[in-house]
Amino acid sequence: MRTLLLTGLLGLVLTSAFAKTSGFPEDDISTVVTKAKSYVHRAKVDVHDFFIQKVEFKNQYDEYHPQFWEVTFLKVPYVKGGHLIVRVYNDGKIEHVLGE
Numbered sequence: 001m002r003t004l005l006l007t008g009l010l011g012l013v014l015t016s017a018f019a020k021t022s023g024f025p026e027d028d029i030s031t032v033v034t035k036a037k038s039y040v041h042r043a044k045v046d047v048h049d050f051f052i053q054k055v056e057f058k059n060q061y062d063e064y065h066p067q068f069w070e071v072t073f074l075k076v077p078y079v080k081g082g083h084l085i086v087r088v089y090n091d092g093k094i095e096h097v098l099g100e
Contacts, residue, residue: 026090036071036086039094
């Protein structure tokens with residue numbers, strides 16, 4: 001009985017550890033841009049003279065890593081602090097991953 005319980009528990013842990021994720025975006029591009037702008041505003045990051053350079057959906061065909069939108073804000077190319085990358089994940093998490 002104990003072995004059966006441990007085997008079932010191990011199977012559950014392994015299944016969730018190697019679970020595949022969906023390869024399709026949850027939100028459309030305009031919703032993602034709005035969420036990224038709201039995040040930057042709430043985080044008090046000064047982007048008044050930045051523009052959105054690109055919006056790209058990442059990891060679409062990678063089944064084992066989370067998919068996310070990457071929104072790149074750009075001020076002046078190749079200048080420290082001249083860009084900001086915001087990731088908007090399918091699960092709703094938003095993070096600032098690069099820039100100053």
